[in-house]
Structures are given as structure tokens and as C-alpha cells.
Amino acid sequence: MIDSGSFWTLFDYVDRRGRNAIKEWSRELEKKPLAKLHRKLEILESTGPDLAPGLLKGTRQRHVDKIKIEGRVSFALLVCRGPISMQEEMTLLLGAQESDRQLPPGTEDAAESRRIEVSESPIERRTLHEHVSWPSNERTTG
Amino acid sequence: MNMYRGRLMKELQDEDYRYAYDEEFANSRMATQIKVIREQRNGMTQAQLAGKADMRQSRISALENVDYSAWSISTLRRLAQALGVRLTFKFESWGDLLSEVESFNREALQVPDFENDPAFNEAEVAIAAFPELGAFKEHKSARDFVQVMAKLEEREHGLASS
Numbered sequence: 357m358i359d360s361g362s363f364w365t366l367f368d369y370v371d372r373r374g375r376n377a378i379k380e381w382s383r384e385l386e387k388k389p390l391a392k393l394h395r396k397l398e399i400l401e402s403t404g405p406d407l408a409p410g411l412l413k414g415t416r417q418r419h420v421d422k423i424k425i426e427g428r429v430s431f432a433l434l435v436c437r438g439p440i441s442m443q444e445e446m447t448l449l450l451g452a453q454e455s456d457r458q459l460p461p462g463t464e465d466a467a468e469s470r471r472i473e474v475s476e477s478p479i480e481r482r483t484l485h486e487h488v489s490w491p492s493n494e495r496t497t498g
Numbered sequence: 499m500n501m502y503r504g505r506l507m508k509e510l511q512d513e514d515y516r517y518a519y520d521e522e523f524a525n526s527r528m529a530t531q532i533k534v535i536r537e538q539r540n541g542m543t544q545a546q547l548a549g550k551a552d553m554r555q556s557r558i559s560a561l562e563n564v565d566y567s568a569w570s571i572s573t574l575r576r577l578a579q580a581l582g583v584r585l586t587f588k589f590e591s592w593g594d595l596l597s598e599v600e601s602f603n604r605e606a607l608q609v610p611d612f613e614n615d616p617a618f619n620e621a622e623v624a625i626a627a628f629p630e631l632g633a634f635k636e637h638k639s640a641r642d643f644v645q646v647m648a649k650l651e652e653r654e655h656g657l658a659s660s
Contacts, residue, residue, distance in 0.1 A: 387512065387514050387515050388514060388515070388518035389518075391509070391514075391515045391516075391522065392518055392519070392521070392522040394519065395519055395523050395526065396522065396526070396564070398502055398599070399526060399564075402602065403602065403603060403604075407534075408526055408529070408530045408564050409530060409533045409562040409563055409564060410564045410566075411564050426565055489505060489508070490509050490515050
């Protein structure tokens with residue numbers, strides 16, 4: 357089965373200036389939300405999007421889902437399948453802080469725009485996911 | 499699969515980090531395991547599980563969500579009985595977390611119900627009663643099973659006539 361033991365490759369969105377937007381966002385997270393994000397990304401990477409129920413929650417954008425990070429302050433990481441290889445890749449598009457359990461206006465549309473960018477220029481617009489360790493001044497790839 | 503062990507060994511050194519990580523791990527594992535065991539029961543639906551556990555389907559749906567965190571032991575006990583498994587709760591060492599992280603997959607989360615528990619199937623019960631039959635334990639063919647049962651029957655007759 358797809359969700360059992362097969363590894364998915366995670367990518368981070370890279371903006372037009374060549375910056376890894378997910379790494380930049382993750383570096384700003386406090387310790388606890390970062391720990392929770394790490395675990396959810398491990399599940400996504402090690403089992404894919406279909407085993408753990410509710411790991412990916414739908415958004416107004418059909419091709420964009422979000423991973424929730426619950427806590428005193430809640431965050432969401434917007435992601436998409438593929439968009440190149442739909443059965444073995446996920447791309448992390450945009451991180452945001454929620455307010456009253458709602459994403460800031462325009463966040464889902466912005467994520468969809470990024471998904472299209474990645475779809476059109478995967479080499480330039482994404483890179484292999486970079487794990488931002490705690491403490492966040494140390495980083496490793498993968 | 500030990501791709502996370504190295505970095506976890508380092509990041510779990512921080513107390514706040516490790517408790518937050520473990521909270522996420524425990525919540526997502528429980529939600530996933532309920533779903534996995536339910537599907538293991540011949541594709542039992544959420545509504546069917548809800549009926550067996552005397553809950554609403556919407557409640558099962560809420561529990562089968564990695565972001566659910568308000569677990570109660572009484573609810574888990576009801577689910578355990580509805581799924582035919584036992585609920586265990588105990589304190590664990592942090593070292594156990596490492597191996598549990600590495601074995602997070604569908605197969606590892608599945609649990610047989612009592613009727614399908616290998617420890618309680620007929621051959622195992624026979625072997626437990628008559629340990630000398632243990633030599634047959636590794637043989638899976640029907641022929642070997644027949645031999646086990648024949649030996650068991652022979653032994654029972656011997657006991658009855660003595």
C-alpha cells in the first residue's frame with residue numbers, strides 16, 4: 357500500500373529571489389510548534405498523505421491542503437501533492453500563523469499561486485526540504 | 499528505518515521540545531491506530547464502529563484526527579472493546595520513543611482481535627496444554643496441523659484411559 361513504509365520526497369518552495377521560503381518561516385517558529393511540525397513532516401515523509409487521518413486538511417483551493425500546528429498560537433503549513441510526481445512527492449508551499457483558527461485572507465490563493473509556479477518551473481521554484489533543527493541556528497538537509 | 503534517530507537524539511535533549519514532540523507523536527499515533535484497526539476489521543466503517551462503541555459517527559470522525567488531543571481513558575476503553583483489543587497505558591522511557599517513531603506504519607499499528615490472536619488459536623492452545631507438541635509450532639501446512647491434532651487426540655485418549 358502506498359501509505360505503508362514507502363517514503364515520499366518533500367520539497368520546499370523557493371521564491372523568485374532564490375530564498376527557501378519554508379526554511380525562512382520555520383526558523384521563526386518557537387520550540388514547541390517546531391517540534392510538532394517536525395513530527396507531522398516525518399509522518400508525511402515516511403507514510404505519505406493517506407495513512408494518518410486529518411494530517412492534511414482541505415482548503416478553498418482544490419489542490420492545496422494544510423497541516424495544522426495546534427498550540428497557544430496556531431500555525432498552518434500549506435502544501436500540495438506533487439505537483440510533478442503526484443504519488444511520491446509533496447511540496448511545502450507557505451507557512452502562516454492562524455488567527456481564531458482562520459488563515460489570514462489571501463493565504464490559500466497565495467499558496468495556489470506558488471503551486472502553479474512550482475508546476476511550471478520545478479527546478480527553480482523548489483528545492484529538497486531542509487530540516488530546521490532546534491536550536492534553529494543548525495540546519496540539515498532531509 | 500533509522501533516518502530520524504540521529505537528529506532526534508539531538509533535538510530530544512531539550513525538555514520542552516521532547517514533550518511537545520511526544521504529544522504530537524502520541525496524538526497522531528492514537529488517531530491513526532483507531533483508523534488502521536477499524537479498517538483491519540474487514541473494512542469496518544466509522545458508523546459501524548460508532549454503533550459497537552455506542553457513540554455517534556461524528557465522534558469517531560473527531561477521534562480519527564491527528565489533531566485530536568482530549569483523549570479520555572473511558573472513551574478509549576469503549577473503543578478497545580468495540581475493536582476487540584485491549585487498552586494498555588503505562589509510563590515509558592524516552593528511548594522507547596525512538597523505536598516507536600521508526601516503526602510508525604500500517605502494519606505495526608495493526609492489532610488482531612481476540613478471535614484472531616495467534617496466542618489464542620487452537621494450535622497454540624494445544625501446545626500450551628501439551629508442550630511436547632511445540633516441535634510442530636513452526637509448521638504451517640495443513641498436514642502438520644492435522645498431525646498436531648492427531649497427536650493431541652492420541653494424548654487425550656491416553657489421559658482418559660489412564
